[in-house]
Amino acid sequence: MSDILEKILTTKKEEIAVLKQMRSEIDLLAEANARNDVRGFANALISTIHRKENAVIAEIKKASPSKGVIREDFNPIEIATTYANNGATCLSVLTDRTYFQGSPDYLRQARASCSLPVLRKDFIIDPYQIINSRALGADCILLIVSALSDAQLNELEAATLELGMDALIEVHDHTELERALNLKSPLIGINNRNLRNFEVSLDNTIKLLNDIPTDRVVITESGIHTHDDITLMNEHNVYGFLVGESLMRQEDPGKGLALLLGKS
Numbered sequence: 023m024s025d026i027l028e029k030i031l032t033t034k035k036e037e038i039a040v041l042k043q044m045r046s047e048i049d050l051l052a053e054a055n056a057r058n059d060v061r062g063f064a065n066a067l068i069s070t071i072h073r074k075e076n077a078v079i080a081e082i083k084k085a086s087p088s089k090g091v092i093r094e095d096f097n098p099i100e101i102a103t104t105y106a107n108n109g110a111t112c113l114s115v116l117t118d119r120t121y122f123q124g125s126p127d128y129l130r131q132a133r134a135s136c137s138l139p140v141l142r143k144d145f146i147i148d149p150y151q152i153i154n155s156r157a158l159g160a161d162c163i164l165l166i167v168s169a170l171s172d173a174q175l176n177e178l179e180a181a182t183l184e185l186g187m188d189a190l191i192e193v194h195d196h197t198e199l200e201r202a203l204n205l206k207s208p209l210i211g212i213n214n215r216n217l218r219n220f221e222v223s224l225d226n227t228i229k230l231l232n233d234i235p236t237d238r239v240v241i242t243e244s245g246i247h248t249h250d251d252i253t254l255m256n257e258h259n260v261y262g263f264l265v266g267e268s269l270m271r272q273e274d275p276g277k278g279l280a281l282l283l284g285k286s
Contacts, residue, residue: 054156061139063162064188080110081266102132104276215244
């Protein structure tokens with residue numbers, strides 16, 4: 023585990039402890055169960071990808087630990103709206119405050135501004151966060167294999183499915199992929215960024231493809247900057263993408279998405 027990831031997880035444990043003191047899990051679960059508005063995140067991606075059409079999870083992200091502030095002019099409502107109007111299949115919203123300058127409110131705002139399913143992008147390590155995610159309105163959560171034990175992965179996935187949400191299981195190498203395939207979730211996210219040294223290579227997705235069963239759906243993450251990158255992935259039968267930084271740096275992220283998809 024990289025030093026930065028270990029640092030983030032330590033901070034996350036402290037944050038969760040504070041949240042649990044502020045609001046009981048029983049109270050939060052009642053709010054989560056009262057919602058009946060889950061949007062089919064996995065289904066939206068799978069139906070598009072099965073038609074061999076490009077499905078993009080367009081990310082709303084203000085900053086990152088490695089790049090600092092990515093977008094000064096940051097309005098989640100406007101960004102979500104322009105993504106929805108320019109071909110996004112789903113949204114991803116960073117909610118981590120300390121390292122990504124995110125907020126749970128950004129997820130609420132983005133989801134309320136359009137009809138797209140929304141992924142809560144955060145460092146999920148505790149079932150309390152799963153319940154909180156559904157209470158916020160999240161339709162999917164991210165489980166990072168490198169940050170979790172097998173027992174945690176099973177517990178967190180079960181909690182996610184119990185609340186009707188989907189899980190995107192993120193891996194970086196063969197060992198993590200083997201662990202991910204023991205879970206039920208069909209969505210396998212391959213992070214092209216090495217969390218140990220932050221180097222990015224699209225070859226990381228390509229080299230793992232032969233080990234992924236046909237009943238799983240690949241979402242390639244990080245390093246997608248141009249339509250040529252999309253084309254390269256299509257040549258390897260990959261049609262699912264999670265794209266953040268390259269779009270957030272555009273004057274209009276939605277128009278940047280359309281250009282990425284070759285629609286303008």
